[in-house]
Amino acid sequence: MALLAAAALALTGCSDGGSQPAAALDPNAEPQYTGTLSILTKFGGDPLEPYFEDLAAEYKKLHPEVSFELIQETDQSIKDKTKTLTASQAMPDIYFTWAGSWANNFIDGGLAADLTPIIAPGTEWGNDFGESALKAFAKDGKYFAVPLYNNGKFMGYNQRIFKELGLTPPSTFDELISSCSVLKGAGYEPISFGNKDGWPGLHYLQQLFAYEVPADTLQADFSPATAKLEDRGYLKAMDQFTRLVNECTGSGKDSNGVLYTTAQQALAEGKSGMYYQEILEFDSTASADSKLKQDGLGIFKLPAAADAKGDTQAIEGSPEGYIINARSKNAALAADFMKFVTNSQNAAKLSAPPYGQPSAVKGAVSTENSSGPVIEGIKQVNEASAAITWLDSVTVPAVADAWLAGGEALVAGTQTPDQVLASVRAASSAAK
Amino acid sequence: MTVSDTAWKPAASPPAPVSAKSPRNRTNKPARSRRWRNFVWVLPAVLLLGVFAYLPLVQNLGFSFLKWDIYSGRQTFVGADNYVRMLNDPIFWKSLLNNTLYAIISIAFQVFGAIILAAMIEGLRSQRWRGILRAVYFVPSAISLTVAGLLFYFIYEPEMGILNAALDVLGLGNFTQAWLGQENTAIFAIIAMSQWQGFGYCTLLFSVALQRIPSELYEAASIDGVGPLQRFFSISLPLVREMTGLMMIVTVSGAFQVFNEVMVMTSGGPNNSSQVLGTWLYRSGFVRNDFGYAAAVATAVFIITLVLAVIQLRISKKRRVQW
Numbered sequence: 001m002a003l004l005a006a007a008a009l010a011l012t013g014c015s016d017g018g019s020q021p022a023a024a025l026d027p028n029a030e031p032q033y034t035g036t037l038s039i040l041t042k043f044g045g046d047p048l049e050p051y052f053e054d055l056a057a058e059y060k061k062l063h064p065e066v067s068f069e070l071i072q073e074t075d076q077s078i079k080d081k082t083k084t085l086t087a088s089q090a091m092p093d094i095y096f097t098w099a100g101s102w103a104n105n106f107i108d109g110g111l112a113a114d115l116t117p118i119i120a121p122g123t124e125w126g127n128d129f130g131e132s133a134l135k136a137f138a139k140d141g142k143y144f145a146v147p148l149y150n151n152g153k154f155m156g157y158n159q160r161i162f163k164e165l166g167l168t169p170p171s172t173f174d175e176l177i178s179s180c181s182v183l184k185g186a187g188y189e190p191i192s193f194g195n196k197d198g199w200p201g202l203h204y205l206q207q208l209f210a211y212e213v214p215a216d217t218l219q220a221d222f223s224p225a226t227a228k229l230e231d232r233g234y235l236k237a238m239d240q241f242t243r244l245v246n247e248c249t250g251s252g253k254d255s256n257g258v259l260y261t262t263a264q265q266a267l268a269e270g271k272s273g274m275y276y277q278e279i280l281e282f283d284s285t286a287s288a289d290s291k292l293k294q295d296g297l298g299i300f301k302l303p304a305a306a307d308a309k310g311d312t313q314a315i316e317g318s319p320e321g322y323i324i325n326a327r328s329k330n331a332a333l334a335a336d337f338m339k340f341v342t343n344s345q346n347a348a349k350l351s352a353p354p355y356g357q358p359s360a361v362k363g364a365v366s367t368e369n370s371s372g373p374v375i376e377g378i379k380q381v382n383e384a385s386a387a388i389t390w391l392d393s394v395t396v397p398a399v400a401d402a403w404l405a406g407g408e409a410l411v412a413g414t415q416t417p418d419q420v421l422a423s424v425r426a427a428s429s430a431a432k
Numbered sequence: 433m434t435v436s437d438t439a440w441k442p443a444a445s446p447p448a449p450v451s452a453k454s455p456r457n458r459t460n461k462p463a464r465s466r467r468w469r470n471f472v473w474v475l476p477a478v479l480l481l482g483v484f485a486y487l488p489l490v491q492n493l494g495f496s497f498l499k500w501d502i503y504s505g506r507q508t509f510v511g512a513d514n515y516v517r518m519l520n521d522p523i524f525w526k527s528l529l530n531n532t533l534y535a536i537i538s539i540a541f542q543v544f545g546a547i548i549l550a551a552m553i554e555g556l557r558s559q560r561w562r563g564i565l566r567a568v569y570f571v572p573s574a575i576s577l578t579v580a581g582l583l584f585y586f587i588y589e590p591e592m593g594i595l596n597a598a599l600d601v602l603g604l605g606n607f608t609q610a611w612l613g614q615e616n617t618a619i620f621a622i623i624a625m626s627q628w629q630g631f632g633y634c635t636l637l638f639s640v641a642l643q644r645i646p647s648e649l650y651e652a653a654s655i656d657g658v659g660p661l662q663r664f665f666s667i668s669l670p671l672v673r674e675m676t677g678l679m680m681i682v683t684v685s686g687a688f689q690v691f692n693e694v695m696v697m698t699s700g701g702p703n704n705s706s707q708v709l710g711t712w713l714y715r716s717g718f719v720r721n722d723f724g725y726a727a728a729v730a731t732a733v734f735i736i737t738l739v740l741a742v743i744q745l746r747i748s749k750k751r752r753v754q755w
Contacts (some may be wrong), residue, residue, distance in 0.1 A: 083718050087502040095622075109503025196613070198701060254590040256702040257613025262591070279728070397720045408702035412617050 001057040025113050025324070029332040033063040037330055037337055038092030040082065042320070044072040045355035047284065057326060059340055066333065076197070093328040100389040101222075101317040101396055106323055112144040113331055119143050125339060132387065133360040145321035146338045148361035149280070150375055152317030152369050152381040153203050156267060156285060156373070157274045159296030161188060168275075169300035170235065173240055176303050180248035183273040189217050189250035191274045192266035194258035200394055201255075201407035202303070202400075204244065204276060205217040205314040206391035208237035211304035214388065215311045224431040229424060233309055237288040238307065238417035248274075269291045273310070276302065278317065279377040283356025284309045286373070297373050301380060313385035319360050395428075402427035449623035489734065492655035495727035502723060513727035523704050524729065528736075530619050534626070534708065541627040541636045543679045547672065549631075550638035551664050566639055577629065583698030584625040588612050588697075590730040615705035618698050624705055626693055630686075634679055641675035642668060677748025681741055688737045709733045 027354070041052050049072055056068040071092060073081045078096060085091050091111060098104045106112040119126045120143050121134055129147055139143035157169065157175075165186055170176040180190035195201045205367035209218060212233035220226040251258045264284075270291040277285060286297040304312040322341075324334045340346065346363035351356050351374070358365045358378045365378050381387065392400040406420030415423075441506035496515070499508045518524050553565045572580065587595050611621040645667065653663050669676075684755050691710035696702060700707035700715060707715070709729060717726030 052439070080718050083502060087723070089505070105503045109501070113501060196701075197699070251590060253611050253612070254610030257588065257590045257610030262589075375497070393612055396723070401715070401720055403705045405701070409615075412613070412615055 010234070011287055013172075014036060025115055025118055025335060029388065031332040031336040032330075033333065034065040035330055035333065036067045036069055037094065037334060038069040038071070038380055039322075039337075040071045040073065040078070040085065040092045040095040042073060042075060042078045042096040042354070044074040044077065048357070051350065051355055055346060056339055059337060062340075091325050091327070093325050093330050093334045094322050095325065096138070097321055097323050098390070098393040100394040101400075102393045103137055103145060103321075104139060105298060106140050107144050111323070111326055113326040113328070114142050114231055115144060115324065115335070116142045117423060118335060125342075128342060128344075128361050130362055132362060135389070136319050136389075137321055137323075145323045146342060147319040147321040147355040148342070150317070150319045150360050150378055150381055151358075152279050152315045152384075152387070153207060153276065153302070154279065154299040154377055154380070155191075155274050155302055156277050156282065158267065158272075158299050161186075161270070161273050161295065163299070168183060169298065170303050172303050172332055173305040177243065177247055179273075189245070189266060189272040191248040191276070192263035192272035193224040193245065193249040193251060193255050193276070194260040194263035195255045195408065196257060196259050196412050198404040198408055199390075200260045200263075200276070201241070201411055202391045202403055203316060203369075204241050205237060205403065205407055206388060206394075207302050208304075209310070209391075210312045210316060210386075210388045211312050212237040212240075213310045215314070218388075219312065221428075224399060224428045227399075227425075227428045228391070230430060234421050236305075237419045238410055238420060241407075242417075245411050253413050257409050261429070266332070267385045268322065270295055279374055279381070281373055282373040282377065283353045286371070288353075299373050299380075301376055306432040311385055311423050314388050315381055315384040315386075316388045317381060318387050318389040319411070321360075322392060396431050398431045399424060399428045468533065473747050491732050492727050492734075495724055496731050498724045498727075499692035500723045510724065514725045517725060518728050518732065522705055523712060524709075525731075527707045528706060528707045530706065530708045531688050531690065533619065534623055534690055536682045537623050538627065538630070538683045538687050539680060540682050542630050543676060545681070546631060547638050547669065547676065550635045550642055551668050553635070554639055555660065555684045566636055569635045570627050573633035573634065573636075575629065577692040580625060580629050580695055581693045584621075584628075585612065585697050588621055612698050613702060614704075615703055618702065618706040622693055625697070626690070629693075630683075634683070637679065638672060638675060641672040644672045674748060677744060681744045681748070684740050684744065685737050688733060688740070709736075 009268065036264040037054065039056075043049055043051050050372055052070055052072065056070060060066055060068070069092070071081065073096075082091075082095065084094075086109075097106065097112075103112070115125070119129075121127070121131050126134060126143075127333075130150075132146035133150060134143055136147060137143060137427060161183070164169070167179050167182060170179055178206050193200065209231060213221070213231045214233070216416065217228075217231050217233075221229050221231075226347065246252055249255055263272070263275055264281065266272040267277075268285050268287070282297065282299070286292045292305075301315060304310075304422040324331055324338065328334055342359070342361050344361065344364065347359035347361035348366070348369045349355070349361045349364045352369035353371060356371065358370065358374050365375055370378075388394075389432065393405055394400075395403075402424045406415065406423055409415035410417070410420060497509060499509060499513075500506075549569065553562055553569075556562050556565070575583075587593050588611040588671045590596060590608070592614060593611075595611065596608040599605060609617060611617050649667050649671075650663060653667060658666070688710050689710060691714070694706055694708050694711045695714070698706045700711040704712075709732065713726045713729035713733065716729060717723045
């Protein structure tokens with residue numbers, strides 16, 4: 001057995017890796033308009049899939065010698081695909097990233113090209129973007145990704161139902177709970193909720209943590225090196241979450257067996273009064289042929305409790321972007337293509353239905369091309385005191401996984417907030 | 433009436449005369465050359481098996497002693513640390529328990545349940561109905577596990593699923609629940625789907641085994657006044673025991689390698705309650721970035737299935753039916 005293990009180790013071989021800080025991209029490098037650009041997108045499936053396909057075709061018309069290899073994945077499948085490609089050292093020239101710990105893995109691993117000379121605030125390209133969007137992918141003063149679109153989480157509601165029942169968007173958490181009983185009395189599901197994948201619950205929790213835990217403490221707790229996870233605000237936020245699940249959702253403790261798309265559909269069909277969703281979902285929830293489109297989709301920020309001790313002006317959400325592979329031989333061409341993707345015309349196209357992805361390019365979201373809820377959502381994101389990155393990408397995977405399991409346990413009612421916090425603390429401690 | 437290991441043997445045919453050109457009379461050199469030629473024929477298969485089955489197995493063992501950061505490519509030797517963590521990991525033990533449950537329930541349904549069903553089908557007088565029933569029971573096995581998993585996801589759906597709707601119609605509304613969304617029912621709901629999917633395949637194989645039993649044995653037993661139940665226990669069951677052994681190996685190995693249906697239906701949730709070893713090693717690697725630990729879990733799965741297969745092979749070898 002020992003001999004076999006030794007042979008196995010010899011076959012795998014220990015290595016200290018080849019990671020070095022990625023060299024900055026040369027701003028004066030002229031792209032060679034030839035060869036194949038490989039791109040991993042998160043635009044798989046309808047209605048997003050044609051976006052990169054059309055852009056690739058248009059770019060090819062301008063530069064016939066350039067061809068494309070598009071790998072289009074969905075929100076659910078892109079994590080596996082990215083990790084498989086990373087482990088097999090086959091990352092494409094351009095690839096999708098979330099902000100936070102997800103992007104930092106590539107930056108620390110030397111897989112993200114340093115784009116500072118061409119995209120930092122103050123540069124010609126960088127001036128096209130809002131500074132906060134660029135900073136979401138910055139580390140140690142350097143910029144590592146092209147922000148493609150902004151995002152934020154809001155409670156979407158059916159304006160007709162609210163009007164009929166004399167409801168107005170609640171301004172406190174207690175008002176939200178009170179409105180649930182009115183909706184329930186009128187025969188509607190107050191808030192549709194599907195937590196089969198676990199992350200919808202995490203989105204509620206992260207927004208409530210931002211409200212209930214002081215901002216500095218929360219930021220320190222995201223990193224296992226500085227985390228204590230002892231603030232009482234976590235327990236209060238988890239209590240609020242379980243109250244919302246039990247008093248406002250139709251599925252209650254059964255929500256772990258419901259898909260988030262089923263919940264989204266309930267709002268789209270006018271069966272539920274509210275559904276907590278990302279800006280990216282607004283146009284697909286209220287699609288042209290949906291009942292919600294006729295009734296009207298309104299949005300409001302998940303209301304905080306009146307005595308919340310955290311940052312009640314913060315909004316959960318962060319831009320999503322694209323990294324240029326530091327090891328790509330086509331880095332200059334990749335940068336040129338991303339400039340094409342983010343020019344004003346293509347940015348406006350991205351922000352308009354059917355895509356409805358609010359571009360991170362300044363001025364791209366306007367009344368001419370974007371729906372009312374998308375414009376309102378982006379306005380509120382820009383006015384927020386802080387953008388809080390998703391709980392499953394802001395911290396290390398083992399801690400995020402513990403939060404995910406804990407969120408499911410809270411929904412099912414099999415663990416108390418104290419027990420969940422203890423298990424997350426243990427995971428964070430082990431990840432130090 | 434019972435049938436022992438060697439009780440029923442067809443009359444042995446007389447040994448063939450040794451011809452002057454028989455291999456035994458040849459010199460050693462051509463025999464050796466023929467052996468090499470034979471080896472050349474099997475070499476491609478051996479090479480493929482070596483490269484795509486055994487080499488990854490050995491490499492996986494190597495990875496299980498490392499801490500591997502896939503982003504930087506950094507690999508650090510950590511000795512048996514991943515194995516120590518595994519032994520102290522409650523989710524690993526929960527997964528192992530779920531796999532064991534899977535194996536026990538699968539043996540009950542897919543091995544013993546399938547023998548009974550096969551015997552009932554083969555006991556029918558109508559050839560036409562035997563064929564129809566074999567096909568009816570086999571159809572679920574022709575559906576891919578992923579499709580079956582999705583199908584059952586919608587059957588179990590708490591609000592729109594037909595299972596809860598059927599319970600309501602039958603006046604059993606108190607039993608409706610989120611079958612995949614509750615920690616105490618999720619794994620059983622998945623196992624139930626798996627039985628539905630695999631039951632027909634096992635039945636078909638047992639039907640084939642039962643058809644091979646000479647009808648004279650049943651006729652003789654009937655003349656002696658033996659009833660159908662005793663015929664099943666004294667003739668059918670002992671004479672299909674080789675197939676039973678094989679099905680036990682396939683079923684138990686399958687139960688410890690289960691992955692697709694769990695991923696499709698619950699991804700191991702809620703709160704890791706339906707986690708099995710396959711999904712836990714996947715989650716450890718692809719979600720938690722802990723590839724060294726995932727390799728340790730994979731090694732544990734390999735050892736468990738190997739040991740179980742060896743034990744079962746030895747037992748079934750001793751119980752071989754000779755014709």
